[in-house]
Amino acid sequence: MAPFVYLSPVAWSEEGISPALPLGGARSTVPTWNAAAGASFTLEVRTRAAGTWTPWAELARWSPRERSSLNGSAPGIAVDTDTVSLDAPGEALQLRVRDGEPAAVHAIALAPARERAYEPSRQTGEDSIDLIVPELTQYAREGERGWCSPTALAMVLAYYARRYDRADWQLDVPTVAAGVYDARYGGTGNWAFNVAFAGSLGLTAFAAYLDDLEQARRFLRQAMPLVISYSWSEGELEGAPLPRSDGHLAVLRGVAAHGDPVLNDPAHPAIRASYPRAQLERRWIEGSGGLCYVVVPHELAAGAVTLAGGVA
Template identity: 35%
Template structure:
């Protein structure tokens, strides 16, 4: 059982029975998804507060909203001790957002900078259609570096309407919530100029446990983006203190491939602590930069996008309803990192026989609509580029992680209009 599965099992024991999320490690064993009747409706809504106008709509306490960012004000809301140090604090709370359906899962993500001794805490609370409001649940304590604060999530917190499973907020079965608020607490240590929060958002969803019928080829067909190819397996045994070593680093390796595509990898001085001659040292750096001390892994979805956003300026976690939506991003020149899970014989041509959770990069499509990927589980760079059957890929992606995807872009690649609900 993987660490993400263990967290989910704990919630399931408390009757939070929604479709299981996939982990983000390239294991070679895992059961195939249980077959249940197909249901076509896939409710997904992504909403963000990432502009001056949207951030100004929130409730600010001890923070300032200027030039599209939130910072601790000269007069903070107060002070707090953490790990023996004193921090000035401020807080920003979003307006209530109603996705338009009774959502059962939510994944938040953010864009922030944390210079010096500073960090942020992201929390969520929900509201039923009848007006009952849940408690605030902490989704992540995050800093870009690890010198001052251990980046972590806190699974559990299942005290009322929902609970936390690593990076996913899960609602009681058959309930569904009508709305939510996000809250970010900014903590500034002595001598720090941060933190600075540029954006905060969440994808809310209510999904069936199985994929719909295979989507028809469409946008992006015949397009393959020139994304560099990195193998996680060449890092096997490296730095096991960060999630078990390179063989488990499918998520930071995929994130690094996308950063390489945008020419946004960290500079050499950032990974100068890695020995000379190390292959693709930026992958080791990314593993350290995405490591979740609470989950004990590098596969935390929003921790990966938060790291990527420090390099490109824009990144978030969402869920897509099918490969046609992914094709809209490919068409716009934006690769898509996808979280999949599959059993033996269920993904022809994969470099591993099975996985109960794996991240790879969708880089394009053949003219017939099959999926061209950079799969980091290949033993070497030359085997990273693969083509997967469209139907098999959707069955490995949609019922397991719910179509979870990292969307990373830079200023030269705007989001495609109408690519998914809420944008």
């Protein structure tokens, strides 16, 4: 299986095509990008399997006025909001920039999905970690109940705003929700758009698949909170604020000495919440494959890529 890959800067060709990023046999992957504030462009994607490239499929339109996934498809490849699926095990993937300046896209990342059975992790050591991440609710606007992703992102932005004295990273939830809104999808849960919005603010941001909570704890030990995506059915997550969820995002801010994760859960009445380790880890790994948003200031980028198990 191919590792997570992060490129910055990107060596775009004259035709606006990226280098080939390895897929290692994956049949599903989440490409993400960081671009300059105010940049406008369309992204296309193609993949190679058995030595043959697919035709280009439209991935997304990104601009200050229009942000929309495009759900393009071609023989052998299909885009579903933020995820690229292949008909056969993939060897490589390329992105192409159209209707804009490729140099404005200064970083790209690729998170190939992992097909694996869940195995509980064991915490090494008994030290507890609990980062002081500002607490925000996803119910910031009356009648709006689907803002878990932008709320989780806003909490991480606020965390670094305080640490680095960056008032421009201190944004309220409606502002972040507007910035990540996907017009075609009709919501704020597009993983790539959340990452791209953080990147447009001058941070390094990407999506990655992690192995387990023990790998996530390594980020926390370097004072890097994560946004994790998980789902559950009734009775599967003790203490959850909702009976069930097909996809929820929250900030992983800590781990207790006995191993239970500590989250800022934007749907929880108290925001700060702790869930049984094995239950939350299983719902994260089985629900999304262990996907997370990694959002850090540029000076922490190299360490974050290494912790994600990536190559740059």
